[in-house]
Amino acid sequence: MKIRKIVIKNFRGVKALDWNVPTADIFCLIGKGDSSKSTILEAIRYTFHPQWNLAFSDADFYQCKIADPITVEITIGHLVADFSALNKYGLYLRGWNAAAQTLFDEPDDDLESVLTVRLTVEKDLEPKWIVVCDRNPDGVPFKQADRNKVGAGLIGVFSERELSWANGTALAKLTAAQSLSELLANASRTARNSLDVDRPITLTNFDAAATKSQEIAKLLGVPVLDAYKAHLDLASINLKVGGLSLHDGEIPLRQLGLGSRRMLQCGIQKAGLEEGHITLFDELEFGLEPHRITRLIKHIREDKRGQYFLTTHSPMVLRELTVHDLHIVHKKGGVVTIISAAEKGLEEHEVQGKIRSNAEAFLAKKVVVCEGATEVGFLRGFDDHQIENGRDPLSYYGVALLDAKGASKVKAMAMAFKSLSYDVSVLADGDAEAQFSTADTAELVAMGIPTYVWSDKLSLEERAFQDLPWVYVLASLKFAQDELSYPVYDQVRTQYREVLPEDLSTWPDSPKLRSAIGAAAKNKNAGWFKDTTRGDLWFKTVSPAFKDPVFGKTNLALELGKLWEWAESV
The missing domain is CATH 3.40.50.300 (P-loop containing nucleotide triphosphate hydrolases)
Incomplete structure (x- = not known):
């Protein structure tokens, strides 16, 4: 059935x-x-x-x-x-x-x-x-x-x-018809007989106590029909059908590891x-x-x-598994809905491939589609910062951070998750109009997907180095040079094209130098923070800036704040 x-x-x-x-x-x-x-x-x-x-x-x-x-x-x-x-x-x-x-x-x-x-x-x-x-x-x-x-x-x-062989188990159903109750009753009787055989050895002290009890009984006028002795009470033994269990030799299979027990049970269910x-x-x-x-x-x-x-x-x-096997369960206010990942109309979103490459996100309630690993790492650091300041973590709200692995994949990824009724938002750079355009942003927003893009068509690195207080710009340079071993001076000098002191800590603040640092940091051949771990560590380097009320009004801080508000929303 x-x-x-x-x-x-x-x-x-x-x-x-x-x-x-x-x-x-x-x-x-x-x-x-x-x-x-x-x-x-x-x-x-x-x-x-x-x-x-x-x-x-x-x-x-x-x-x-x-x-x-x-x-x-x-x-x-x-x-x-x-x-x-x-x-x-x-x-x-x-x-x-x-x-x-x-x-x-x-x-x-x-x-x-x-x-x-x-x-x-x-x-x-x-x-x-x-x-x-x-x-x-x-x-x-x-x-x-x-x-x-x-x-x-x-x-x-x-x-x-x-x-x-308890009632209703698959193992009981696998068994040919036989009176298990009679079998276990006979087992109880056999146990009594075997105990009698070894009585002189195993029950000597128990029988001695029984003999004393018999003497007391006679003194009190309690009738003794034969002789008192220690013996098994069949009613107390009460062997039940559930007491008959599967063994490997003398070892009950209930002692197998959890996974082995469950696999075996699955096989018995199928066969029985x-x-x-x-x-x-x-x-x-x-x-x-x-x-x-x-x-x-x-x-x-x-x-x-x-x-x-x-x-x-x-x-x-x-x-x-395949998309035909997967069914996404959503619950809101106690009302549960179930959507097939293979539902008609989803073919264009190529859900199967996205499941294979981004399986973790399908186990979440909300998904932030990030353009790349830098954004994922930066948000992880931001998450830790918020926790340290008394906020609940993103995991509390069921939020998963997803690396789209490139601006050209952001839109399709976001639309696929939205089609499966996930709550979705996007965090993307603004510097790749050909891959993720202003029109793409508008289309996602119209579908109910909040999309956070850095202003002035800048990448995350460029936006950060424009907005951060200068002391944290210098801290980022030192982190990239000392901890990540990048030739920061040479790479920034290539972008700046003017004389700079070799001591990074003496660099003077200027819009031009900030732009040069941002360009060097995001350069695809250098990519100071182009993976999740480095993005996370970079945020931790600059996180004190988020306590600065002036910095709080910058585009970087405002967009992250908006994303956090979305994450916290019901």
């Missing part, structure tokens, strides 16, 4: 979600942390929970508002035959148009037959599972045995139970459910090295019977 539509209301962090699930077998949910990706997986698991004793608490309600019931409706297709029988759920069948991703209340020959399962939890915290349709809104109970047939299993961080399965894999990368991530994703991709819902925060996982 496979999921076609998911509707969630008032469950944990989700106030509302309505997702028409595309026809596919792999769905990797990505996006900023706390966007409710794991909650979606839990909602699926709860809807098809194979046991009756599912516990809820007030914290499972959206904002703990127990007056608003939890409702999860999941429409499933690819049904097993008995689900469509009239004496089962045949009267509740509906129709699904895969091409239009539309649900119809009446089944039809041209539509896939589907069932909608509804899980509701009200303030009494008692879950109720029913199969519903608009024709029969009261529904009919969706029985525990039928929930088990759907084959929905969660592979989470805590997976030890799944490597035992002959009629198909819905596997929920939370944080796929947990405990796995890159080569095992590759192996696991290949295993998932080759499984044509199962449907997989994954979550990840790993760029490695994103690079192994």
